[in-house]
Amino acid sequence: MLKVVVFIKQVPDTSSKAGVNPDGTIDRARAKRMLNPFDRYALQKAIEIKRQYGAEVTCVTMGPPPAVEVLVEAFEHGADYGILLTDKRLAASDTLATAYALHMVVRHIGAFDVILTGLQTTDGDTAQVGPQIAERLHIAQITYCEGLSISGTTLSARRVVEGGFQEMEVQLPVLITVANSATPLDYKRFGDVAAVKEFLRHPEEREKRIKIVSLDTIGADSARTGLVGSPTVVGKTWKLGEIGGSCVVFQGESMEREVSELIEKLKADGKGVEELINA
Amino acid sequence: MPNPNNVVVVAEQLQGDLQQITQELLGAARGLAEKLGTGVSCFLLGHGITPLAERLIHSGADEVIVVDDPQLKEYTTLTYRRGVIAILEHLKTPPPIVLMGSTTIGRDLAPRIAAYMEVGLTADCTELDIGDYEHKGKADPTKVGTFNNILYAIRPSFGESLKARILGPWKKPQMATTRIGVMQALPLDKTRKGAVFTxxxxxxxxxxxxxxxxxxxxxxxxxxxxxxKVIVSGGAGLGGPEGFDVVRDLASVFKDAVVGASRRAVDSGWIPYAHQVGQTGKTVRPDIYIALGISGAIQHRVGMANAKTIIAVNKDADAPIFKFAHYGIVGDLYQVAPLLKKELIKMAREKGVKAGA
Structure with a gap:
């Protein structure tokens, strides 16, 4: 049976108003939390592999204790095992330090065939951690992967490039970052949602499925994580600030009137809208 | 022997075509090199690509270091990784700065090089500069100190509406990737001379x-x-996939219009991902952007705020989109869109009549 590892992350939900300060900055303690939207594609790909070829799917996340929520979500989608790496000494890790810690989790797991990650996260936005894990594990990678199939120990994949695509073959093991243009998301939950609720209630069962580990558990060197292990720091930040702020709003009882006022205003402002219309 | 103290750009070519990002990176590298009082080196990898070296010199490189090998005919992560590492090892001392593009190649290769070298890498920069930095953090006493003439890698953190300056003065090279279309390429100067090494x-x-x-x-x-030129987009306010019929109908009024969508609409399965505008979709800058039933959350805003004219239609007068759109109508998009279509056609016809008369 194939062994598949999926890296997922909990991020602040910026589409919700909760925890978003008036200037657009995030109060992480108050913000709503969600699974990184890019990771849904990786998770879905893992479940597809499981259904098509038979696989054991282990989801790995790193973060503070509430991040266990994304593992529960992964079980509902059909994942088999979950690992949460949580340790105060991981705070402020940059991509290099994060990749070090996560590759140590893979070493702790042992054998694997395919590692899947989302293309990037919505909070860090770097797309660097996946390839850096692959470098640390000395394995091949395929980034921006749209589709894949597996035959024996050969994985065939289609990779998006600017203005086209590449078709490639690789011998397992491999790390794949999944493009959003992969299969559209299917919101059916393939796990047994009732069974997930049930095992979460029983500490013994729960411990079999969810492992909560620290840097010590996985034998990682804390000098290579967190602020100390990161070769970069954030030196200074500025607010992006509001854009525009001079919206002309038409509002009233009659839609006809609002629309015709808008059209008159567009003409008066000389926006050249006319030139772009089929008439 | 190539100069190891130059600012380095890793060139990108696809089947022998030099990619625009390379000229942009050379333009950025020249600015940094002048502030550092050094030159610009360009790494060029591929097969049969040595003739491109001259073009790179005309675009701002002082030295081009070429790896021309049949195994590099097609880009693959591991062969190009080996090639870049070979050049870095050939230089003996690591260069101060290495720049690559935020492309499907640069974002594939740069993190591997950085992890191999155990150095920092800042993704998707929108500005680069040189400056000084005093590190006072107490977490690691070995890092404390004052550093002069280091790379300022500046990038937006969209999730937080912030712009951040990322620094990594402790290890060389300091690495960064830059977004496509942000850095300024220099005009081609065919009189420029440089050295080519293999x-x-x-x-x-x-x-x-x-x-x-x-x-x-x-x-x-x-x-x-x-x-x-024109994008008409739909969001959660459409209420269902059939809402996109209204969006397409309004888009049909324009000569060159494409249908866009918010993440909520795509995640709901109403329209394929290829239409998604925003942080997790495409960044667009059309002349006109019409947003129907889109609230304007930050993740959408960052993908379309640079449109020249933004027209928003939303039932909720407090929707954030009314803070940064140029024109807004508060109302039901199902009523507004057909009226808008009719009026836009009328407006263009009147203009046509005037022009004809």
């Missing part, structure tokens, strides 16, 4: 674990949001 690379068997079976151009499946 480096041989010794591949390992493990570098060939990935085989490229086929490389193809494919525009059929792409939705050309990035080049459209």
């Amino acid at each position: 480096v041989a690379v010794k591949f390992e068997q493990e570098d060939f674990r990935v085989k490229v079976v086929k490389t193809a151009r494919d525009v059929s499946t792409s939705v050309n949001l990035t080049e459209a």
